[in-house]
Amino acid sequence: MNKANLEQSRKDTRERILDAAERMFMQNGYDGTSMRLVTGAAGVNLAAANYHLGSKEALMQEVLRRRLEVINQERLRVLDEAETKASGKPLKPSVIIDAFFGTLLRVAADQKAGGDTFLRLLGRTITDPSNFIRTFMSGEYADVLERYRQAMFRSLPDVPKAEIVWRFHFMLGAASYAIAGTGTLQLVADWQVDEGAVAQNKNLLPRLMSFLIGGLRAPLPQIDDGNKTVWQ
Amino acid sequence: MNKANLEQSRKDTRERILDAAERMFMQNGYDGTSMRLVTGAAGVNLAAANYHLGSKEALMQEVLRRRLEVINQERLRVLDEAETKASGKPLKPSVIIDAFFGTLLRVAADQKAGGDTFLRLLGRTITDPSNFIRTFMSGEYADVLERYRQAMFRSLPDVPKAEIVWRFHFMLGAASYAIAGTGTLQLVADWQVDEGAVAQNKNLLPRLMSFLIGGLRAPLPQIDDGNKTVWQ
DNA sequence: GCTTGATTCAAACGTGCGTTTGCTCCATGA
DNA sequence: TCATGGAGCAAACGCACGTTTGAATCAAGC
Numbered sequence: 194m195n196k197a198n199l200e201q202s203r204k205d206t207r208e209r210i211l212d213a214a215e216r217m218f219m220q221n222g223y224d225g226t227s228m229r230l231v232t233g234a235a236g237v238n239l240a241a242a243n244y245h246l247g248s249k250e251a252l253m254q255e256v257l258r259r260r261l262e263v264i265n266q267e268r269l270r271v272l273d274e275a276e277t278k279a280s281g282k283p284l285k286p287s288v289i290i291d292a293f294f295g296t297l298l299r300v301a302a303d304q305k306a307g308g309d310t311f312l313r314l315l316g317r318t319i320t321d322p323s324n325f326i327r328t329f330m331s332g333e334y335a336d337v338l339e340r341y342r343q344a345m346f347r348s349l350p351d352v353p354k355a356e357i358v359w360r361f362h363f364m365l366g367a368a369s370y371a372i373a374g375t376g377t378l379q380l381v382a383d384w385q386v387d388e389g390a391v392a393q394n395k396n397l398l399p400r401l402m403s404f405l406i407g408g409l410r411a412p413l414p415q416i417d418d419g420n421k422t423v424w425q
Numbered sequence: 426m427n428k429a430n431l432e433q434s435r436k437d438t439r440e441r442i443l444d445a446a447e448r449m450f451m452q453n454g455y456d457g458t459s460m461r462l463v464t465g466a467a468g469v470n471l472a473a474a475n476y477h478l479g480s481k482e483a484l485m486q487e488v489l490r491r492r493l494e495v496i497n498q499e500r501l502r503v504l505d506e507a508e509t510k511a512s513g514k515p516l517k518p519s520v521i522i523d524a525f526f527g528t529l530l531r532v533a534a535d536q537k538a539g540g541d542t543f544l545r546l547l548g549r550t551i552t553d554p555s556n557f558i559r560t561f562m563s564g565e566y567a568d569v570l571e572r573y574r575q576a577m578f579r580s581l582p583d584v585p586k587a588e589i590v591w592r593f594h595f596m597l598g599a600a601s602y603a604i605a606g607t608g609t610l611q612l613v614a615d616w617q618v619d620e621g622a623v624a625q626n627k628n629l630l631p632r633l634m635s636f637l638i639g640g641l642r643a644p645l646p647q648i649d650d651g652n653k654t655v656w657q
Numbered sequence: 658g659c660t661t662g663a664t665t666c667a668a669a670c671g672t673g674c675g676t677t678t679g680c681t682c683c684a685t686g687a
Numbered sequence: 688t689c690a691t692g693g694a695g696c697a698a699a700c701g702c703a704c705g706t707t708t709g710a711a712t713c714a715a716g717c
Contacts, residue, residue, distance in 0.1 A: 219554075220554060221554055221555070222454070222456060222553070222554045222555070223456075224454060224455075224456030224457045225456045225554060225555060316552065317552050317554060319602075320548065320549050320552050320601075320602065320605050321454070322451075322452060322453055322454045322457060322549060323453070323454070323457060356632070359632050359636075360632075360636055362602065362603060363599040363602070363603060363633065363636045363637075364599070365602060366598045366599040366600070366601060366602020366603055367595040367596070367598040367599040367602075367640070368598070369552075369598060369602060370551070370552065370594065370595070370597060370598020370599075370601060370602065371591075371594060371595060371598055373552050396646075396648050399646035399647060399648065400588070400591050400592075400646050400648070401595065402646065403643045403644060403645065403646040404591075404592055404595045404640040404641075404643055405595075405640065406643060407639045407640045407641070407642060407643020407644070408599070408636040408637065408639045408640035408643070409636075409639070410639060411635045411636055411638060411639020411640070412635060412639070413635065414628075414631035414632050414634065414635040415631060416628050416631065416632075
């Protein structure tokens, strides 16, 4: 075995662990997934997971990081591109929303394998209670969220910033639940029948986009502080 | 000790376990919560949980059931009342949405204690991967979902039913994430500062309602099957 | 040919888990 | 007065967990 093959072999084991972990975490959640389950699914020795990844927490972080890195860099790139094209003018809300949520679904659909699995893992992880996951995700998203927040503020100068933040939260929730693919309440009958249904489903993105933009542009509610501006 | 006091004592222990479990499950998730943690927080003996509730799974189900029962019965009552008042005519979408999500928040806000804790637990449980929770929740929601689905279909006769189901899913996601109170991405700075913030926050409901109705009434997306109807 | 260092592996470590076991306590009612 | 049975309790059960250990394996480099 030459050096390249050795390198390949090492990489294979590590990535097989990551791929299996992604699948198991998606299906069973973090606490519901054991190292034995992961290494069993990956077809490697139990100790290999700790050897290559360090710990269960580090394994989870790497599962999330390796894909979020690609997605969030692309999110920044697309936003940069849109702002360059707009040459200083504020972006339309729909452009920002598509750059954020559309990029997520497009990148996931592009991945050779695991894109769909990751989407559903992400949809569940976003509400995970465990502390180290919340901390890690905050860090991974910090830059992207700050840039998109500013873009939204510029895009909607007449809307109170608190209102924008709230609606961004609602959008995140709607998108997360949809890509999680199967919440507790299985309303869409053919969900989870096909493993690759979420990312492959080309109808999800336009459906989601319509809903999100509709929600974002809805008339502002009447709030205690007397703000009655209609958002249009 | 007379019969009434015995009864009271029995009830107290059982309910203290349920209250503590509700709090711990909300904070740590189902798998992340141990029976020792629950009974410790409740100030009762470890064996008391199995004695009064049977098992950890049964404990979780009872935590959810005792509040969902009240909420879902009220949801049915409010919908019945609205349909009676409409005397056969289809309801407005906003009325249906308020009957579903508004009732949830109002009932939770009414509860003397634990309403807010339960809301956040519910927001997280709705994406829980574990099988027995999904099965249980499906059963608990079956009647309510069927009634509301039919009401929505009648309310929007020109909109494809598949589209209505999708948008109901989006709404569920937006609401769940918002009431979970703290997702991984903490956009709203003052969230989770105050234990009673969600249910007490009178501004959440109007904000959520505006967003949901805006999303529900958004123009229909262009779908592969060529449907271009605008939903208005 | 032999050392080196990275990888694999079976086995074990200690710990925390859900649950069960007997025992004690004590109000109840015949 | 005393048997009855619900409730509380300390202790233990067997098991699965994350992690570590130390030996075995093997290509690479001198």
